[in-house]
Amino acid sequence: MCSCHAILNNHQYRIYSFHIYFTSRVVCSTHQSNDEVSIMRIFITFLVALSALVGTAFAGQKAPGKVLMVVSSYGVDQGETQPGFEFDELAKAYLVFAANGLSIDIASPKGGAVEADKYNPEKAYNAQFLADPDAVNKLNNTLNLSAVKSQHYNAIFVVGGKGAMFDFHNNQALQMLVADIYQRNGIVSAVCHGPAALVNVKLANGDYLVSGKRVNGFTNEEEKAFGKKWAPKFEFMLESKLIERGASFEKAPMMLKHVAVDGNLVTGQNPFSTAATAIEVVKAMGIKPVAMKPFKDDATIELAAQMLTDVKPAAAELAAHTERYQPELIAMYGYYRMMFAASKSDLQQAVNLMEVGRLYMDNPQLIIALAQGYQKLDDVASAKQRLTELLQRNPKFEPAQTLLAKLEQSKQ
Template sequence: MSKIIILLLVLIGLDPATIYAQKKILFVTSNQSFYGNTKISASNHFEEIVVPYDIFLKSGYTVDFISPKGGAIPIGYINSSDSIQKKYLYDGSFMDKLEHTMKPTEIIADNYLAIFYSGGGAAMYGVAEDITIQQIAREIYDKNGVVSSICHGTAGLAFLKDASGNSLYKGRKLTGYPDKFENRDMEYYKTFPFSMDDAIKNNDGNFVFSEQGLDAFYVVDGRFVTGQDPTSSSKVANEIIAILSVNFKGAGKTPVKSD
């Protein structure tokens, strides 16, 4: 049946990939459970996942999750007294998605309008250097899609290149959790494979951040949308929706305003 539908779309001049992609966003997470080789627990930031996820769903989008290895991912920074976090913490269908994230090799980039790198300390490991995830991000961007991230998730953008081997975001402003707010004397930081600030700069990006912190700081530069910390999660999500609503007419519904 699906083959017949695809054939009909082609015959009437519509691109099947565009049709299927209209309401899909890809979340990138990490499998890392510890900081480097230590016994210090690392995890994906639950709030930075569920707040954008909730906004995307209410705006008519569906979300898929990947991690470098696929399967279960560690989650942390959970505040069960927060209504949105509590809602999804006890949502069996949603939690099943986090227990069964897809592998990058299972993803068809044409099916997605945006890629979103969630944060948490785990995001510093295994994501940025994954060649397949880099390829997915590049293909989404090349088809007029959005590349986005929050907090430590911006580390995932560190090595993104275009088809010619140049920085995918040369000269553009990006933000994330800066070194200034890390405790660089602590063991966890010493295990980081790279400095996010320096990696973005070394890839010809312009890393910027708010000196105040926890003030919902985010940056939109072209089709790159990045947030500094959890407080900017909702703003990043709504900015992504705003761009998609212009670049892909009819994708999703009117964005839900969220402070």
């Protein structure tokens, strides 16, 4: 129970106790004058009224606000047949809102049960969501957007996932909800592919909601890296469409955290921006966010971002507090940065990340990628060193043998 509720309960109990005491004094005393009795009765009447007032105040205590979370109905077969929503994003945002005392509903274009893309239920935030019967019930019985009343909500948060690119942008009910909440000075927010819900929303004056606004979302670069299966089926690329609608599109480097805040419009770039986006929503609602331990993957990506500018202190932090992070995620991020590196500087950053990550995992393919990175940097000696070390552990690993032989030949 929060402190304000405890205080109100305590005051109500004390008033009730005084009421009993003075009533007994009036009833039991045989030595009081009529004037004394009248004064006591007036005082008792006052206490009864005050008790009722405090009781009403206590009963009227409400959550600091109500948020509508929206997920895609498009998913089929855990995203194999048709993409759905990102469970990680739903769980992270839900936990942030719940921790800050918000009342939460979950809705979807079709209502009822919805299908997430394949996810890991053992991740801490997913496990915490799944352990909450109320949260699971809301997800299994989502509200139909066509039946939702905008006036019941202080904020709307649109969850991402590639399904959002199929059933959000042309959903009239969703567009009306977003416009109504925004024009009532409520908070409109979305993360990753969630801003697809905003691209066709127009305000009462006929302008697109995003026109002239600072906006964020899954970038074209991120789509190129991670959207190969479904992106060819999209009607548009999210970044391009938001810019076409007049938005001032902001972005961080691929898969790093970024949140754009423009008045009561809050948008996040990718899954690692989810918690930060939800926290900004809480702030926009006039609530001071409670302190929360960062989710481990978010903290890891934040550390990777630090490594791009100064690898040594960030690597030292990882070594000192490994339990707070996912080192393999740093290696993976380095691999993807190398794949899409546009300069020698990008390549060097990617190699630095993989060098840090390799200390915490034994993955031969990572070493091959690292050697290839060194090769592209014309650092053949370092490439050969990593391959030689790998072959000492795995003498018959053919990819390492082949690449090492190629490097030896190029030297001749």
